[in-house]
Amino acid sequence: MNQTIVQKGNFNRVLEMVESLSSSxxxxxxxxxxxxxxxxxxxxxxxxxxxxxxxxxxxxTQRVTVDELMAELDE
Incomplete structure (x- = not known):
């Protein structure tokens, strides 16, 4: 069985269980x-x-200034 389908089923069961709890x-x-x-x-x-x-x-890695980092990101 597809794992995603199983996970959705489990998730829905959990939601139903949560809904059955009181607000508190x-x-x-x-x-x-x-x-x-x-x-x-x-x-x-x-x-x-x-x-x-x-x-x-x-x-x-090495220490760099903010300006150096921004310049590197712009490259």
Missing amino acids: EQDVLIEIVQKRLREKRRKEIAASIAEARTEYKTGK
Whole structure:
């Protein structure tokens, strides 16, 4: 079976389950999901920072001014 169809079916079931919750339960669920998304994003940012630091330490990147960066982007 097509994975996308299965995922849509699962997603619809989740939505139906959420709709069956009370308003206050839905509010709590929203808070939990938002908190998890923020934490996930923090971890992604931390990993990106660690990667950038490693690249800088190994000479794969270098410091540049904003003007230098903008000039490079315009090329």
